[in-house]
Every structure is written in C-alpha cells, then in structure tokens.
Amino acid sequence: MNRRWWFSALLLLMLLLSRSAVQAQAPKRVAAFVYGINAAAPDGVIGTFAPPTVESIYLLAGHTSVLSPRQTLVYFWPITNEYRAAWSEMNETIEGTLEISQNGRRVSALEQVDYTIHFGAGEGAPKPQLYLGAAAAEANQRFEAERNAYQQAVLAFEKAQAAWQTMLREGQTRRESGSQVEIPPPPEPPPPLNVFSTGLNRGYPVNLSPGSYDIQLRLADGSIQPGSARRLVVFAPRRTAVGYTVIPESRWTTPEELTDLADVILGEPGSVLYLKPHVIREYPALPYEYLLNPQYPGDVQGPEWRWVAGEPINEGTLEVVSGGRVTERVPLVPYRVKQIPGAALGYEILPFDPNDPGAPRDPDFAAYRIVLSDQLPAYEVRVVSNEGQVLLGSQRQTRVLPRVDLRLLLLLPAIPLVLGWLVMTLRRKQTSPVQVVA
Template sequence: MKSRLVFLLLLGVFLSSGWTALAQPPVREQLVYSLTSFNGSTYSKSFAPQSEDTIYLIANTNNIVNPRKTIVYYWPITRRYMAGFSTLNEAVPGKLEILQGGKVIATLEEQKYVLYYPEGYFSEKTIMYLNEEADAAHERYKKAMDEFNAKLKEYYEAMRKYREDLNKFFEEVRRRREAGETGPLDIPIPKEPSPPEFVNFYVSEPATGFVVNLPPGHYEIRVRLEDGTILEGSEKKLVVFTSRRKGGIGYEIIPGNRWTKRENCDDPSWIIHAVGKNELYFNPFTQEEYNELYHNKLQDPQNIGRIERWKWVHVDPVKDATLLFGRGKEVLKTVTRAPYFVKQIPGPELGYEIVDYDEDLKKRGYKPTFESYKVILGPELPKVDYTIQTVASENQMPLPKSERTIRLLRKAYSMYLYPLAFLPLAVGAGIVIARRARIET
C-alpha cells in the first residue's frame, strides 16, 4: 500500500513537470522583418517571422521594411508567433535588394523617417516624412512641445497664485463679516487661469529603415551583407497590390452603450438593425476595395483571408458634411459633426458614458475623445424603416452610395422566439426517448 502511494506521488510530480515544460513556448533567436506598412489610411506595425514566406504592401506608397534579429516564440493560445523586440532588437548591417523575374531592380539603403499624426497619436490619418522632411517635422513637434511645457509651467505658477489669492479672498470676506459689514462686499474675486491647450499633433521619434515604394507586381527581397554575401533566411516574396475600385461612403458606427464595440456598415445593401432606445454615432469615410487576403496579411503577415473575397477599407474621414436622418423622402433631422467625450462611470459598474464635449471639459484640460454624427433612435419612433444619408456641406448634394437603411425592430413578441429556438432540441429529445422505449419493449 505504501509503495503504491509513493508511486502515485512520483507519477503526479512527473506528469505535472512534463505539462509545465510543454506549456512553456520554445524561445529562439530568429531573423524577422519588422514592418511599418501603409494600410490605406494610416500605418500599422507588424513583423514577418520565418514561418511566413511572403510580405504584402500597398503600391505607390512608402513602407518600411527592416530586417531584425529578435527573440521569437510561438503562443499556442493565439496560434501566432510573437516577437520580443524589447528583449532583443538587433539591426542587420547591409543593403536590401529587390528582385523581379530573378533580376535585381533596386538596391536600397536605410533612410531616416518619422510618422506624422496631424490630429494627435490616434489620428485617423498618418503621413510618413523622410530624411530632411523627417528632421523638420520632428523639430516642429519638439518646438511645439517645448512651448507647451513652458506654458504649462506658467499655468502651474498661476494656479499656485490663484489658490493663494482665493484663500486671501475668503479670509477678507470672513474678517469683514465678523467686523459687522453687511450687504455686498466690494472685493474682486480671483479669476482661475485656463490651462494651455495640448499640442494637437504628434510626430514619432526619428528612426531608420528601408523605404519600399513600388508599383503593383510580384517581387522578391533579400539582404546583402557588407561582405557581399546574401544573409541566410532573408529571402522572401513580396506582393505589391492596389485597390480594385474606389468610391462610395462607408460608415463606422459607435453604439452609445458600447462605445468600444465599433461596427462597420460599408455596403449600401446592408441594413442597420436597432431595438429599443439607441444612440448611434456615425462616422462616414471614403473607402476603397482591396483583396481580403492581401489586405489582411498586410496588417499582419500571420493573418488569414480568402483570395477570392474582397473587403472595403476606410480611407479618409468625411468631415465637411451633414447627415440626414429621414423616413422615406421626409427629412426628420439634420445632424452636424460634433465632439464628444467618454467618461468612466464611478462605482462598481465600471461602465462608460458618452457626453457632449463642452467648455467646462475644455477648461479642465480634457480633449474630445472623438467627433461624430449623433442619431438618437427614441422609443417613440414608429417601428418602421428609416434612412441616413451624407450630403456635402457646400452644395447639399448627396455623397455617392452614402444612403443606409435603419430598421427598428419590435420587442412585443420577442418572448415567442425562445420556445422556437429550443424546438429542435425538444424534437430531438423526443425522438431519442421514443427509440429507447421501442428498444426496451
């Protein structure tokens, strides 16, 4: 009995240690390509591990392709290879060669670049500047930040003086009231200073990389080292593609009760369904249609997609416009673009609330979380179909393919849907019971 217990304990230790070892993903040093790729409106960062033999880029745009030695490990939960650039990010000396049809058509050297975000780090558009323009853009940003920090220092000093003056004001009021003065007191009230506005654009730190800008086509890339040899493992295929068609308006929709769960409505045939009271925030974009596989792998070479399918990609936000909400040919409301602020609800709920961005928030130093066209679908609206459409502000002409249908659904008979959902299970259970009863008899 005692020997069996010892055996079971040893077996448990062996199995637990074995599973622990299996759970730890293997880590190895690997040559990868670090990518900063233009995705149609902004730049996305990713990397191409050795497991991916092809890199995808949009044609006629600047993209950064950097060979790097880093730590790579496989993460089974996401079924992806992960890179530990924070642990190892070693540059590979040499030049990047681009081949087509087996012939070298370009040999690239590293260039300096920055990413310019015209409306702050979370801008919907991003611009890449190279070399002298990169230095100039970063210098403008540094100068703007230095000016902001100087104004911020002045603001803190002004706030300190304001608090002192405010304390003196209350002390003087108290002293004169205690002295017997009644009625209004002729004492100037200290004015609270306003904080400086934060820099409304952002420029990344200058970096260097190989700038790839090619027409559509199929290419190969490789790294030629300083000694003239080809770096082993650096050869990859390169697919450079463009959109199939342009035009039309797509919408990003932000639900008022789930502002982080944004949804897209990119095709005029798609219908927006809503139940009960809803606050929907619409952001119209111009859009372009790309191959699904190519664009998915552009954003991350480990993504999947279908080469026979196409997807709409939002390109430029439409700002100088008006949104019309109507029923049939009747316009019920004209909606203009406005700023909004998302604040966290205090307490155990840990939710969020979208409020209008007002002067009070501005004085307190907050910036708008987003700008959008707000449409309120109240419970008083008849449960029929409505439409939204974007029109240009300058001439009130509808933008092409911008009309969408909003369908309000009834909740009155929704309870009957639950029994219908369980009907197949009930039928299946009845068949099983009947068969068992037949077998037993």
C-alpha cells in the same frame, strides 16, 4: 542532528527545483535578422515585424510603407503561438541596398533613409504622417521643440497651480476672520500635446504596384544578408465605397459599424441616430490578415473578401430619399458628449460650440443626425459631395421597426392553453354518460 540534516537537504532541493522552474519558464532568446515593418493601412500605420519564420511580407499598393532590416533577439511566445522581438535588448540597423525583383528582373534598388511617423490624437485627427529624408529630420526637430515647449508649459502650470492653492487657503483663512478677500480664478492648463512621434529611424520606403515580388538585402561588400530573401506581396482593394458608424443617442457607448453595402439602418420610432461617414475598401481577406499580422496562421474563415473601414469623410450632405424624391438634407455637424452630473450617470449629445467656455477643445465626433419616424418607415440615405455628386456606395436602406404591443406578446403563450381547454370542453360535451344497468 539527523532531523536537521534532512530539513536542510529538503530546503536545498526546493530551492534548486524552483530555480530550474524559473529558468524553464524564461523563453530562449536567439539573435536573428528580421524586417521591422511600418505597413500603411487605410486608416493609419501598422507596426509589425517579420521574424525568420515569415517567408512573405504583405503590403498595400499605392501607399508608402517602410521596411527596416534589423538584428535583434527573437523568442517564441507559446501563449500566442508567435515569435516576439526583444527590441530593448538588441536593435541594430543593418545597412545595405534593398533589391526588389519581379519574375527574375530587378525593378528597384532602394537605399536606406531616415524616417519618422507622426500620429495625431483625438476625434478628427489627421492620418499618421510619414516623413522621409530631410523632411523627417525637420519634422522630428519640430516635434521635439513642441514637446519641450509643452513640458515647460506643464511645469509652469503646476507652479501656478500650487501658488493659487496657497492663495486659496490663505484667502479662506482670512474670510473666516471676517475679511473680504477676492480670489482670482485658477490658472488654465496648457492645451494637450496632440502629436506623437516614433522618433527618427532608418528604413526603406516601399511603394509598388500590385503583384508578387522578391526582396533581398545586399551588403556593402556585395554579399547577401543571410535571412533577408523574402517574398513581397502587394495588393489593392477591388472596390471603394462609403460606410457608416451608427451611434444611437440612447447608447452612445455601443456604436454599430455598417461596412457592407447590404447593411440596413434599423431603429425604433423616435430613435435618434448619428451617422458618421467614412471610406470603406474591399480587400482580399487573407492578404489583409497577413498585413495586420505577418505571423497569421492562415486559417481565415468566412468570405473571400472583407470591407475595411478607412479615413473619415469630413464634408458633404446626407440626403433622405423616399419614392425617388429627396425629402430632407442633413448637414454634417460636429458634436460633443457631455456627462450629466449627479446620480443619473448619463450623458447627452450636444452640438459642438467652440465659443462655449464649458466645451472641450475639439468635438467628440462629426455626424449626420436623423430621427426615425413611423410616418416614414422605409427610405434611403446617401451622401452627396459639396459639388452635388452622390458618393459611390453611400446608399443605405433605412427601416423603422413597427411598434409592438406588449399585451399581444403576453397573450401569445396563452393561445395554446386556450385552444387545449376548448378541445377538452368540446370532447366532454360530445361524450354521452354511460348508464349502468343493474
């Protein structure tokens, strides 16, 4: 009886300890006012939020971003040392007027509007599109219609696919019995839905010149929403140029980014490289980090400025310049990557042909194809627009690495050994033998 009592008490203690441990691990959620942020970026939109601990919000100049005042539950996540929002548990829109001032003078008073953002998918997809006001409602309605049509097409395809598989099994059975049966080709799946939407939301569209501003949310009763006063920093790039994504044909899965004007294109003789051009912009490093993450700790390392890749360049010609003379003009061509069947587990890069029945719907990428040769070991490449103008900052030096004889590399470690052997041999010859006199 005594042993049974001790066992029950121990079991109860373990249950209490495990329950308290679980409760200790669950982060505490607190209701708070936050700004939801859809910040415009060079190549898209960055969705973040500013909890009460963030005093300054950073946005890009010349682009429309959206600030959405919300009441939600926030909690601290120690793994990333950041606050997170439990949007699924609370996401209440706070209505009012967003007041923007600079140096104590009001420069704008914004009213909240409907907005939606549409994202494209696949290579060459357009930048995310922001719709505001009535255009947002129309775009959202259009997206829902396309999504419903796609879902219906998928259901019809699945039904046709099941019927075709039944027909295939019946045909195989009849063939085994000696009958001649013609089986139609399988049904074609519907084209994928290449547009995604954030849905219809409410927020303040913000598009300001570079500078430092103050914002606050004035409610309908004239009071200021507690926690809404923040600093708004709007910044711009100091330079714009052209960068390249270099895709080696032999290493398709490991491209290299050239986002600095001093970067050099390198390769061995015979290497085939695909150069994907895109816009690059040079931003102040720390503000850009805050744009990506308003809770950035602020310990930026490295240079004061950073080049950021932006939207792709979909036109123009690549010129190869050697000795001040254009030696070759390379067109911008769409390509697709084809998997090689069998045990090789490789791939090959082919020009994209939309009329090829085996080709995908869209190309995998568009690029300039260059072949490195030791006959032209050093030259410059640049992008020229359709109007014949050299794009600013598109020049890059290209260097072909010299061929290295592996036999020389194997001989190099032997040189110190040979020299040591020669020194020892010479010393032995110069040393006379010692004669012992009895």
